[in-house]
Amino acid sequence: MRGGTFAALAAAAVILDATVASEITILGARPDFLVLVIVYGSLLMGGRAAISAAFIMGIFADSQMPEYLGLNALALSIVAYATAGVWEHLVKTNVMVQCAVILVATLLRDFIYYLIYYRNHMDMFFDFLLRHGIIGAVYTAAFGVLVYAAARLRGWRAIAGGNQW
Amino acid sequence: MLSQLARLFRGNRELSTFTICVVLSFTLMALPPSAKDAVSHILATPLRPFKSLKTMGDELAGVRDENQALRRMAARLMDEKRALIEYKHENDRLRELMSFLVSFPEEEHLALLPAKVIGMPGVRTIETIEIDRGSLDGISAGRAVLVPDGLVGKVVRVQADRAQVEPLASAASAVSVTIERSRVRGVVKARYGGPGGLLSWEIDYVPARSDVEPGDLVVTSGLGGVFPPGLTVGTVQSIEEGPLTMRVRLALAVDFSTVEQVFVVTGTRASLPGRSEAEERLLRELERSQVTPRDDEYGADRGTEQTGDQGTSPDAAGEQPGGELGDEETE
Numbered sequence: 001m002r003g004g005t006f007a008a009l010a011a012a013a014v015i016l017d018a019t020v021a022s023e024i025t026i027l028g029a030r031p032d033f034l035v036l037v038i039v040y041g042s043l044l045m046g047g048r049a050a051i052s053a054a055f056i057m058g059i060f061a062d063s064q065m066p067e068y069l070g071l072n073a074l075a076l077s078i079v080a081y082a083t084a085g086v087w088e089h090l091v092k093t094n095v096m097v098q099c100a101v102i103l104v105a106t107l108l109r110d111f112i113y114y115l116i117y118y119r120n121h122m123d124m125f126f127d128f129l130l131r132h133g134i135i136g137a138v139y140t141a142a143f144g145v146l147v148y149a150a151a152r153l154r155g156w157r158a159i160a161g162g163n164q165w
Numbered sequence: 166m167l168s169q170l171a172r173l174f175r176g177n178r179e180l181s182t183f184t185i186c187v188v189l190s191f192t193l194m195a196l197p198p199s200a201k202d203a204v205s206h207i208l209a210t211p212l213r214p215f216k217s218l219k220t221m222g223d224e225l226a227g228v229r230d231e232n233q234a235l236r237r238m239a240a241r242l243m244d245e246k247r248a249l250i251e252y253k254h255e256n257d258r259l260r261e262l263m264s265f266l267v268s269f270p271e272e273e274h275l276a277l278l279p280a281k282v283i284g285m286p287g288v289r290t291i292e293t294i295e296i297d298r299g300s301l302d303g304i305s306a307g308r309a310v311l312v313p314d315g316l317v318g319k320v321v322r323v324q325a326d327r328a329q330v331e332p333l334a335s336a337a338s339a340v341s342v343t344i345e346r347s348r349v350r351g352v353v354k355a356r357y358g359g360p361g362g363l364l365s366w367e368i369d370y371v372p373a374r375s376d377v378e379p380g381d382l383v384v385t386s387g388l389g390g391v392f393p394p395g396l397t398v399g400t401v402q403s404i405e406e407g408p409l410t411m412r413v414r415l416a417l418a419v420d421f422s423t424v425e426q427v428f429v430v431t432g433t434r435a436s437l438p439g440r441s442e443a444e445e446r447l448l449r450e451l452e453r454s455q456v457t458p459r460d461d462e463y464g465a466d467r468g469t470e471q472t473g474d475q476g477t478s479p480d481a482a483g484e485q486p487g488g489e490l491g492d493e494e495t496e
Binding site (some may be wrong): 014015018019020047048049052054055056059060062063064065066067068069070071073074077078080081084085124 | 169178179180182184186187190191192193194195198201202206207209211212215216219256282375416458
């Protein structure tokens with residue numbers, strides 16, 4: 001993947017997150033397009049690019065909520081760093097592994113975000129994480145299957161391996 | 166220590182990038198609110214067109230849904246309006262009939278049965294009016310039929326569930342009438358002329374130089390034995406003096422083409438065994454509320470009528486000192 005394509009995908013993710021993500025909720029949980037891009041960005045572009053992109057996407061996401069400016073940037077940067085470190089030890093082209101990484105990355109982002117957001121109301125933190133965080137993580141992980149399927153169709157070896165439909 | 170850290174960051178570019186991002190994040194979080202607002206405003210600028218686009222899309226979808234809902238509502242309201250207009254007409258008609266029943270002169274003592282007009286067969290004129298009451302409802306031939314405006318005609322044929330009424334407009338019809346003001350008598354008949362069309366109604370057998378004027382009210386005389394006296398037939402339209410009789414043209418009170426609901430006179434109250442249950446209840450309520458009934462409604466006239474032991478209720482008889490009054494009137 002080229003840098004320009006990655007930047008375009010990151011921009012698309014920010015726009016989708018700010019516009020349509022709230023329209024496609026399931027049980028109140030919305031898919032996390034930013035984490036999706038970070039996970040695949042770290043897989044394809046490496047840690048540095050993913051962390052930089054995560055930070056930039058994060059501050060754009062934060063612009064929707066000025067009071068907590070920097071919170072998304074921090075959470076997504078941590079997610080990108082952790083994901084980049086994890087990929088070195090995993091089979092990157094396995095769909096289950098990809099979904100699991102997306103699931104854990106989404107949960108990690110929610111954990112960091114809500115931990116700071118609800119730092120004075122820990123009961124709400126756990127409640128929110130259990131009720132929306134887990135469903136949102138599963139929902140986002142389901143998009144991993146779609147990305148994998150698209151990669152197999154298009155023959156993107158970095159994601160789908162040598163197999164092609 | 167610092168040199169060790171510098172070496173670590175130099176050897177791990179991911180870590181250095183991550184550290185810079187984390188430090189920047191905390192710096193942003195530590196900014197004063199006004200600075201945060203300013204930065205957020207700048208960062209949100211590129212996203213604003215997309216958000217506006219989404220808002221427009223949402224509004225368009227909302228407008229489309231609202232439009233469909235309004236169309237459905239408009240159709241439903243039109244239906245309801247049509248129904249309400251129909252109800253209003255029916256209500257007006259029933260209200261008129263009700264006021265007629267309430268205000269009907271007590272001295273006539275008529276028992277009225279409401280009936281609906283279900284047909285008006287006739288080619289050039291209204292020859293027959295068909296009503297939805299028949300022998301099963303106690304109707305027999307010869308009964309008078311009226312509406313609040315006046316006399317309609319009489320029942321000529323009766324079936325079990327329907328009856329045919331011969332209206333005044335019919336050529337065969339003849340009604341004995343009286344000029345209400347001067348008590349001059351005559352017989353109303355339809356006069357045909359021209360190419361088969363109905364011309365007018367005239368009162369025959371009115372002697373010349375009788376006291377008749379245009380605008381005089383014409384009512385039934387009761388002499389024929391068919392129609393009770395005092396029912397409105399029409400008004401005098403014009404008069405022409407002749408050598409022996411007067412030619413009196415009449416404008417009928419009833420427009421037969423618009424009649425929908427009629428009353429059939431099924432008998433006189435005098436012939437009934439006593440007051441109806443409704444009348445008794447009304448009288449009891451009047452007594453209880455200590456409202457003195459008007460003389461012309463339930464007072465003197467009742468006394469007159471029921472002196473002859475028509476099954477008057479003890480209450481009513483007691484209330485009407487009027488044995489005496491009744492006697493006077495009878496005399």
